[in-house]
Amino acid sequence: xTLRSSSWVDLTENNKRRLWQWCVSLFLFILCNTVxxxxxxxSMDEARYVADFGSRAEEMMMRDARGYAVSMLGASxxxxxxxxxxxxxxxFGGYSYLNDRIKLDFYGSVPQKKxxxxxxxxxxxxxxxSGPYIFSTLLGFAILNATGYGAVYTMEExxxxxxxxxxxxxxxxxxYMLAMMLTGTAFAGGCAFLVLSLYEPAVRALIxxxxxxxxxxxxxxxxxxxxxxxxxGLLINILNPRSYGRSPALYAGALAxxxxxxxxxxxxxxxxxxxxxxxxxxxxxxxxxxxxxLIGIPxxxxxxxxxxxxxxxxxxxxxxxxxxxxxxxxxxxxxxxxIIQGIFELDIxxxxxxxxxxxxxxxxxxxxxxxYKYDLLNIDRYVPAAGNVESVVFIPNGYEDLYTWxxxxxxxxxxxxxxxxxxxxxxxQDVCDLHRLSVAxxxxxxxxxxxxxxxxxxxxxxxxxxxxYRMKNGCLVPRTVYVPVRDNNAMYLLDKIMxxxxxxxxxxxxxxxxxxxxxxxxxxxxxxxxYSDGLHTQVLTGEELKELVxxxxxxxxxxxxxxxxxxxxxxxxxxxxxxxxxxxxxYYGSSCMxxxxxxxxxxxxxxxxxxxxxxxxxHLEEEAAQIIITNYHNEEQDARAKELGVPxxxxxxxxxxxxxxxxxxxxxxxxDGMDDFARVAAALHPCDRGTYRxxxxxxxxxxxxxxxxxxxxxxTPYGVxxxxxxxxxxxxxxxxxxx
Numbered sequence: 001x002t003l004r005s006s007s008w009v010d011l012t013e014n015n016k017r018r019l020w021q022w023c024v025s026l027f028l029f030i031l032c033n034t035v036x037x038x039x040x041x042x043s044m045d046e047a048r049y050v051a052d053f054g055s056r057a058e059e060m061m062m063r064d065a066r067g068y069a070v071s072m073l074g075a076s077x078x079x080x081x082x083x084x085x086x087x088x089x090x091x092f093g094g095y096s097y098l099n100d101r102i103k104l105d106f107y108g109s110v111p112q113k114k115x116x117x118x119x120x121x122x123x124x125x126x127x128x129x130s131g132p133y134i135f136s137t138l139l140g141f142a143i144l145n146a147t148g149y150g151a152v153y154t155m156e157e158x159x160x161x162x163x164x165x166x167x168x169x170x171x172x173x174x175x176y177m178l179a180m181m182l183t184g185t186a187f188a189g190g191c192a193f194l195v196l197s198l199y200e201p202a203v204r205a206l207i208x209x210x211x212x213x214x215x216x217x218x219x220x221x222x223x224x225x226x227x228x229x230x231x232x233g234l235l236i237n238i239l240n241p242r243s244y245g246r247s248p249a250l251y252a253g254a255l256a257x258x259x260x261x262x263x264x265x266x267x268x269x270x271x272x273x274x275x276x277x278x279x280x281x282x283x284x285x286x287x288x289x290x291x292x293x294l295i296g297i298p299x300x301x302x303x304x305x306x307x308x309x310x311x312x313x314x315x316x317x318x319x320x321x322x323x324x325x326x327x328x329x330x331x332x333x334x335x336x337x338x339i340i341q342g343i344f345e346l347d348i349x350x351x352x353x354x355x356x357x358x359x360x361x362x363x364x365x366x367x368x369x370x371x372y373k374y375d376l377l378n379i380d381r382y383v384p385a386a387g388n389v390e391s392v393v394f395i396p397n398g399y400e401d402l403y404t405w406x407x408x409x410x411x412x413x414x415x416x417x418x419x420x421x422x423x424x425x426x427x428x429q430d431v432c433d434l435h436r437l438s439v440a441x442x443x444x445x446x447x448x449x450x451x452x453x454x455x456x457x458x459x460x461x462x463x464x465x466x467x468x469y470r471m472k473n474g475c476l477v478p479r480t481v482y483v484p485v486r487d488n489n490a491m492y493l494l495d496k497i498m499x500x501x502x503x504x505x506x507x508x509x510x511x512x513x514x515x516x517x518x519x520x521x522x523x524x525x526x527x528x529x530x531y532s533d534g535l536h537t538q539v540l541t542g543e544e545l546k547e548l549v550x551x552x553x554x555x556x557x558x559x560x561x562x563x564x565x566x567x568x569x570x571x572x573x574x575x576x577x578x579x580x581x582x583x584x585x586x587y588y589g590s591s592c593m594x595x596x597x598x599x600x601x602x603x604x605x606x607x608x609x610x611x612x613x614x615x616x617x618x619h620l621e622e623e624a625a626q627i628i629i630t631n632y633h634n635e636e637q638d639a640r641a642k643e644l645g646v647p648x649x650x651x652x653x654x655x656x657x658x659x660x661x662x663x664x665x666x667x668x669x670x671x672d673g674m675d676d677f678a679r680v681a682a683a684l685h686p687c688d689r690g691t692y693r694x695x696x697x698x699x700x701x702x703x704x705x706x707x708x709x710x711x712x713x714x715x716t717p718y719g720v721x722x723x724x725x726x727x728x729x730x731x732x733x734x735x736x737x738x739x
Contacts, residue, residue: 011120011127021086021093021128028082029132034139037072041065041147056523062152065144069153073140075161075239083129083165087172088193090125095180099189101278118270129169133162164238167255171231174262181269182287184280199294200227206298209305210372213312215380216446217439219466219478221416231255281344288344292357293364296336300365303332308373326366333362381443383435384469384477389428393419393468393506394497396483399694401572405509406591420468420476423506425497428469434493435467435481441490442482461486461696485696491562494695499560508556510593515549522578529575531613534686535620535710535720538613545575548607555601565697567598568685568725571608596689620722621681623710626664627722629680630705631737633657659737679730684708684722691723701726704737 015022044064049057071078097103137158144150179192204225211218227233237251269284277283282291307325337358345353371377395415405418413421425431442462462482469477484490497503505511519527519542529540531548540548552573573595597604608614637657641649649657663677684706693699700723707719724733 011124015124015127018093018124018128021089021125024089025086025128025132028085029136030139033072033079033082033136034143037068037140038143040068040072041143041149062149065147065149066152069140069144069149073137073153073158073161075164079161079165080168080235083133083169084172086129087169088176090128091173091176091180092186092189094121094125095177096186098180098273099185099278101275114271115267118267125173126170129173130162130166133165137162164235164252167238167252167259168231168235170259171234171255171262174259174266175231177266178262178269181266181273182283184277184283188281195295197230197232200230200233201225203298206302206305209309210301210369211380213305213309214373215375216442216482217380217480219468219480221468221476221478222414229258231258234258289354289357292337292340292344293361295340296333296357296361297364297368299336300329300333300361301368304329304366304369308369325369329366329369330358330362333365334358337361381439382477383432383439383479384471386429386432388472389432390470390472391424391426392428392431392470393423393466394425394431394503395419395423395466395468395507396498396694397464397466398692399498400508401594401596401689402509404591404593406513406577412591416466416468416478418509419466419506422509422512423502424470425500425502425506427496427500427502430493430496431467434483434490434497435479437487437490437493438462438481438483441484441487460484463694463696485694495561499562501557504556510549510595511553511556515553516546518577519546519549522576526578527575529573531571531573531608533571533615534722535623536615536618538615540573540575540613544611545573548573548604549595551603551607552595552597552601554603559598559600561695563600564598565695567600568698568700569596569687569689570599570605571597571614572689573597619681620684620686620708621665621678623712624665624677624681624708625711626662626709627677627680627684628660628662628707628709628719629733629737630658630660631703632705633659633739634703636739657739659739661733661736676730676732680733681708683724683728683730685725686720686722699726700724701729704729704733 044061046057046061049061053060070076073079141150141153141155141158144153175196176189176193179196180189183189183192204227208220208224211220223237226236234251234255237246238248238255240248273283282288304325307328308321311321311324337354338352341353375381393416397415402415405413405415445460445462461484463485465481465483467479467481469479471477483494485494522542527542527545529542529545531538531540574592576592597608599605605614609616632654637649637654640653640657641647648654663680665677666675685700686708687700691700691702702723704724706722706724708722709719
């Protein structure tokens with residue numbers, strides 16, 4: 001872009017032409033970033049912190065100062081947005097001359113190598129971003145040291161953040177350059193950049209729609225929606241310390257490879273770009289057909305799934321509807337191809353050229369649609385061969401009352417994240433066998449339901465689980481499995497899987513966390529540790545909580561799956577742990593945990609008994625004032641509704657099926673040895689949690705709604721929910737509540 005041959009002179013002259021981009025970069029990083037950071041730091045009033053937190057004021061101020069430092073100096077959302085803006089501006093400002101034929105001819109006439117011109121512009125854009133970024137970071141450290149918070153954020157962390165964002169900047173920078181090389185106008189370049197940025201997430205969303213509509217077993221991890229071949233998705237995984245079981249460094253390397261690959265492609269296109277391409281929608285005509293197919297095929301598939309969803313909601317989808325779906329998809333293919341061709345040619349008459357591509361898009365889109373609908377490639381029911389699997393994550397959904405999963409710093413995680421980072425079941429054959437058995441049994445059940453011959457049978461109970469296979473080739477294969485938990489073969493396999501140390505250590509978060517340290521670091525007023533049997537509650541100290549959790553850990557390693565099947569919970573331990581106590585973390589909050597204790601957990605039961613926290617001396621018949629039991633006879637109501645041809649009975653019609661009985665204690669002089677109240681109270685189990693048993697074991701009978709009002713109304717003003725155990729309901733209760 002200059003007559004002089006010196007690279008330094010070339011770079012200097014180029015930057016002079018890009019003053020407006022330098023001004024934007026200086027404004028964002030030097031002015032906005034630094035001023036906002038200074039305001040945030042200066043806004044921390046020590047007196048307010050002392051008033052709010054007392055002796056912990058200094059700790060809380062350091063925590064907040066670190067949060068501000070990470071937000072304004074690290075790889076935060078704020079700086080990611082600024083990096084994205086500068087990447088787009090640097091690419092557009094540097095190479096926009098390619099869109100103007102007069103400028104393009106002028107620069108082409110300058111005696112300078114084309115490759116030198118490309119590298120000069122590229123380096124100039126890099127300097128426009130990195131110069132102000134580095135200077136604003138140094139100003140931020142100056143502010144931290146001047147205000148006494150220099151220890152909350154280190155130069156090493158800032159350097160790591162800069163390297164991460166530099167890789168991201170180059171990814172977006174090169175992606176926009178690629179969009180400009182493929183097009184010849186500013187508008188077309190912007191549209192191409194949006195397509196390149198959003199194409200993969202859009203295709204992934206389409207796959208998700210198809211799987212949700214037609215598949216039973218394919219499970220989509222949250223990470224599925226994160227694009228893989230994209231600077232945006234790769235940055236998300238780099239900044240995620242867990243990255244679904246993979247190292248963030250792996251994603252950083254992948255982003256570096258992505259940057260280099262796109263850079264090489266951009267350079268090749270730049271060197272082969274003709275000046276006649278300026279002002280045209282496409283710079284290379286050979287890309288027209290691939291682009292049309294890449295856009296048209298997903299549009300056709302999306303049209304098919306949309307029509308299918310609409311028809312299925314209004315009425316159940318039938319075979320005759322397939323003809324309508326095919327017709328609409330063909331129309332969508334023609335319209336899409338006509339529009340794209342018209343844009344490429346910038347001529348409405350040319351829009352109807354290349355009619356053969358209409359049918360290619362339609363056929364390919366319909367093949368994808370019907371491929372998912374009928375699972376032509378056997379993806380949904382696919383069970384990996386054990387020899388190809390490295391390890392497995394098995395997550396029974398709702399097996400335990402776990403409110404949250406957390407990492408070593410008490411930061412909340414999803415069940416899948418926790419499983420991928422902690423559970424490594426290496427005896428994969430049992431999981432594969434259970435998976436195949438479950439698919440076969442559930443397919444059989446669905447076929448019966450489709451033929452309208454199914455009636456509910458408790459022995460055909462299925463419970464959902466998430467299985468994630470780690471393949472030896474590095475891929476993750478997630479599946480939803482509906483386990484026939486009362487099938488003998490399934491029960492045998494479940495006992496082997498869920499009693500094993502690999503499962504236990506990878507499912508229960510308390511086994512992977514230093515709970516003693518976590519409890520010590522949590523102030524008592526935030527700990528909220530309580531043990532309850534459903535009727536009574538006991539507050540525990542931090543030391544008592546540590547001791548009981550230690551007993552619980554021992555019991556977990558010895559309490560097998562089959563033992564638990566025949567037991568009901570005797571109590572629940574609830575507590576919260578503060579998160580983000582370490583200054584190396586930015587998260588601050590709490591993770592609430594719940595522990596279910598069974599009578600077979602001998603260490604826990606012994607500890608509670610020694611402490612007199614097991615409430616063994618308390619008896620419901622002595623503490624209850626009134627027991628109200630209601631049977632809604634839902635099965636009979638459903639049968640009547642079916643006879644009337646309605647989905648459900650209205651309240652007035654349903655009232656005739658509802659039966660309610662109240663039991664109260666009798667006076668001593670009225671006691672004839674047949675105290676129904678005492679017999680009912682002895683058969684009840686208090687339950688302040690759900691009644692669902694994932695394993696299909698001993699559970700409550702939910703047909704009867706039982707509310708117990710206690711004599712001590714102060715502690716239980718609204719009554720206590722209780723349940724009868726299945727097959728243990730007194731006969732006189734069933735008679736009293738029968739129709």
